[in-house]
Amino acid sequence: MDRRVFLKSGAAGALALALAPGSISAASKGRSSVPAAFSKAAPLAGSYDIVVCGGGPAGFIAATAAARKGAKTAIIERYGFLGGMATMGYVAPISEFAFNGERVIGGLPWEFVQRLEALGGATVQWPKGNVDFDIELYKLCAQRMVLEAGVDLYMHSSLIGCEMQDGTITSVIIENKNGLESLAARRFIDATGDADLAWLAGVPMQSNGEGEVQPSSFCFVLSGVDTDSPLLQRYMYHSGKKGSSECKPIREKLLEINGLPDFGGPWFNSVMHKGSVAVNITRAAVDSTDNRNFTGAECRLREDIFKFTEALRSVAPEFSNCYVSSTAPQAGIRESRRIKGVHTVTADEYVAGEHYPDSVSRGAHQIDMHSSKGTGQVLIKLQQAAYMPYRAMIAGGFPNLIVAGRCISADRKALASLRVQASCMGMGQAAGMAAAQSISEGCNVQDIHTATLVDSLKEAGAIL
Ligand SMILES: Cc1cc2nc3c(=O)[nH]c(=O)nc-3n(C[C@H](O)[C@H](O)[C@H](O)COP(=O)(O)OP(=O)(O)OC[C@H]3O[C@@H](n4cnc5c(N)ncnc54)[C@H](O)[C@@H]3O)c2cc1C
Incomplete structure (x- = not known):
């Protein structure tokens, strides 16, 4: 019977050091197969019918x-x-529930939108069925x-490995403040x-x-914005009636500023609070599954957020008093x-x-x-x-x-x-x-x- 544990190579390295120095094949980036004994370091925290990895x-x-x-x-x-x-x-809005004005996505996704709406946390923009949210x-x-x-x-639990038996996944290994733990299940959803x-x-x-990916964008919330202005009222919603979500007048002015980094849009998205908008403007095409690449890109994009904020203050009166009230927990990934x-x-x-x-x-x-x-x-x-x-x-x-x-x-x-x-x-x-x-x-x-x-x-x- 073939029973093996697969870990991300960094995690496998740490376990190898803790339990059996030298017993693991080195891998600079990737997955590693380690002896099943390593699963002993990850006690069973629960047995399930179904384990879902990722709460997006x-x-x-x-x-x-x-x-x-x-x-x-x-x-x-x-x-x-x-x-x-x-x-x-900070990716907004939730797109799109309707095609040609007719809703084509129902079930649980639509129930979620309705519940969020009832909490005062969503507004549906027709005819496309885009959903602005808090x-x-x-x-x-x-x-x-x-x-x-x-x-x-x-x-607060990261998936770092899985245990397999004869080609079937038997458990996933997670890492959290309890240390390593495993969760067994009959079915897994990635x-x-x-x-x-x-x-x-x-x-x-x-x-x-060939390695090309759509860019990642580090989104952020700007506050102190004149969201009642005609410009923002036109561009921060996605009804399809109020014009393109691309804020062309601002883009043209930004393009005239020398030395600004690569950018997209800009797109300004409602966060349902007067004076604040989520901004999608920065971009870097990067392999987000490589930690060093992604860290480097995020650091650069964080600098860019502040460069663009300053630029926006200077090119558009609607933004003259704006400030970065919050950056997303991580840069957004379009493709991996x-x-x-x-x-x-x-x-x-x-x-x-x-x-x-x-x-x-x-x-x-x-x-x-x-x-x-x-x-x-x-x-x-x-x-x-x-x-x-x-x-x-x-x-x-x-x-x-x-x-x-x-x-x-x-x-x-x-x-x-x-x-x-x-x-x-x-x-x-x-x-x-x-x-x-x-x-x-x-x-x-x-x-x-x-x-x-x-x-x-x-x-x-x-x-x-
Ligand atoms: C800049 C940008 C703009 C976009 N604009 C729009 C838009 O206007 N409208 C729209 O609808 N969509 C937009 N998207 C796309 C959309 O947001 C995503 O494609 C969508 O959220 C993907 O959903 P998902 O559940 O597949 O993955 P994700 O949303 O990526 O969720 C994955 C979840 O898994 C968790 N996870 C990942 N790895 C692990 C691990 N090892 N252990 C534990 N947990 C883990 C993550 O923390 C996350 O919660 C945009 C995306 C970007 C980046």
């Missing part, structure tokens, strides 16, 4: 969906709050939904955005356009690792709205590919609302792993649409329900009756 839009919805199906579910999240890029990256109320609402469903929540669990387990990854699944969604089929027999979620946002340098952006309108097939969320040979969110199997261009939050939430619901179904059907995640899954999703409000 895909993950917290997946955990809620799985628990509502009666599965004993846990979710692990490295920050102290849920929401992923919405709350750790960052702090988003965290509260997501946490309530997960806990009410009976999910065990492991916050919603880490970066496919961390799939990568640790050895799932093949898409080759990412994605699995090579049973099916890879291509831009051609996505834009054409191809319907698959196993369509489990939808996408309504145009393809929105940010160039790795400069202000450029490739925008491709969808011919109709797109579909995501279940087969893009599973990989052959990994019988108990489902992937949800921006790390599913898709080419770069299709990713440039399906990565938006409403789509990721839809995939999360499908992943949670599919994992629970595979347990009740007693089969691998590859062998579930997809027609039954589609019916259950429709019953739960998905619009397929």
